[in-house]
Amino acid sequence: MASYYGSHQTAAGTNLTVVVLASTAAVVGQIHQLIIGSDATPADIATEFAVLRHTVAAVGGTALTEKPSNPLRAAASCVLTGGTMTEPTYEAVATEGLLQIALNQRATYTWIANPGRELVTASGTANGIGLRSVASGGTPNINASLAWDE
Amino acid sequence: MAAHRMGKAAGYISVVSPDHPPIERDTLQCVHCGGHWSVEPGSGRQRGFCTMCNGPHCGREHCWECVPFRKKLDQMARRAALAEALGLVK
Numbered sequence: 454m455a456s457y458y459g460s461h462q463t464a465a466g467t468n469l470t471v472v473v474l475a476s477t478a479a480v481v482g483q484i485h486q487l488i489i490g491s492d493a494t495p496a497d498i499a500t501e502f503a504v505l506r507h508t509v510a511a512v513g514g515t516a517l518t519e520k521p522s523n524p525l526r527a528a529a530s531c532v533l534t535g536g537t538m539t540e541p542t543y544e545a546v547a548t549e550g551l552l553q554i555a556l557n558q559r560a561t562y563t564w565i566a567n568p569g570r571e572l573v574t575a576s577g578t579a580n581g582i583g584l585r586s587v588a589s590g591g592t593p594n595i596n597a598s599l600a601w602d603e
Numbered sequence: 604m605a606a607h608r609m610g611k612a613a614g615y616i617s618v619v620s621p622d623h624p625p626i627e628r629d630t631l632q633c634v635h636c637g638g639h640w641s642v643e644p645g646s647g648r649q650r651g652f653c654t655m656c657n658g659p660h661c662g663r664e665h666c667w668e669c670v671p672f673r674k675k676l677d678q679m680a681r682r683a684a685l686a687e688a689l690g691l692v693k
Contacts, residue, residue, distance in 0.1 A: 478684070481676075495621070508679060510692070548663055551638040560620035564639070570613035570632045572639075575676040577683025579692050 455526040456485075459519040460598040461535030462492070465500050465558075465589035471597045472517070472535045475510055475581035476574040480530035483571035484582060486600035489554065490561035493593035497557060500595070501588040504552035504572065507541035510579050514538030522600075531574070531581075531603050541583060551582065558593045571602065614639050634658035636665070637672040 461472040474482045489502060515536035519529045546553065551572050556562050566572065574581050584597055612629035619625050628641035634656035640648075650662040653669055660666040686692050 478687075506679070508682070548665060549636060549638075551636070556618070557620060557622070559622060560618050562616065562618050564614060564616045564630070566614040566632075566639070567612060570639075572637060573672075573676060575679035575683065577680050577687065579683040579686060580679050 454602050455529075456522040456600060456602050457519040457529045458522060458598065458600045459517050459533040460596065461517055462594055462596040463535060464592040465586045465595045466592055467586070467588055468540070469586045470511065470514075470535075470538060470540050471502070471584045471586055471595055472533065472599055473507065473511055473514075473541060473581055473583035474574065474599060474601060475532045475534065475541075475578060476576050477530050477532070478577060480603050481576050482531040482574045482582070482601040482603050484599060484601045485566040485571045486598075487552070487564045487584065488561065488598040489556060489584075490596050491558045491593045492596055493558065495559050496591065496593065497559065498589065498591040498593055500556050500558055500586065500590070500593070502554040502556065503546045503550045503585050503587050504554075505543040505546065505550055505583055505585055506575070507543045507581050507583055508579055509542035510581065511541040511583075512539040529603060531601065533599070540585075541581065543583065543585065546587060558591070616641055631659050633661035633666055633672070635660045635668075635670055635672055636663070636675070
């Protein structure tokens with residue numbers, strides 16, 4: 454099992470995907486770390502994020518280059534995507550959200566799963582897990598980093 | 604530092620801000636949906652415990668029925684494979 458890291462930044466907004474990790478038919482991702490912060494000028498802006506499973510893959514977006522924690526490892530099989538895209542079809546935030554995060558823009562949020570308690574994607578290219586900006590009082594730049602095993 | 608820590612936690616969150624001391628919370632993981640939540644004593648949120656899965660669940664409506672999240676992942680994988688076989692996804 455290898456561990457990979459990826460990051461992306463985008464402006465916060467309403468129902469915007471920041472970064473999404475999609476499975477392949479044979480490989481699933483196990484997300485074990487998430488960091489959310491902002492490099493924008495500090496301001497009191499309420500933001501809300503959710504980590505959600507999706508059942509229909511995103512269309513478009515920018516394929517992000519992940520980095521293995523061990524440089525000798527091969528490239529990741531799961532696909533990390535960010536940027537402007539047609540969002541994947543997510544499960545509902547209220548009933549299925551894996552993490553719900555309400556955050557002041559000034560703050561930096563870190564979540565770490567204990568071994569064996571990762572957020573696991575289902576196999577299949579339609580399946581994955583995304584970090585979504587659900588609501589925001591402004592459009593500050595949001596920086597997100599994700600770490601996963603596969 | 605404001606911290607709520609517990610035994611057998613499934614995860615950990617920290618929030619660092621210039622406006623207040625660092626906040627630390629342990630998280631538990633729902634045995635049915637796989638989601639994490641931070642433990643907030645006195646929050647009033649009703650959680651549950653599944654005696655078949657031998658673990659806590661998040662208390663959301665659909666999680667009161669026992670469907671282990673590994674089984675849910677299998678169901679999602681089967682649906683994706685079927686959709687792919689039928690040509691419903693690219």
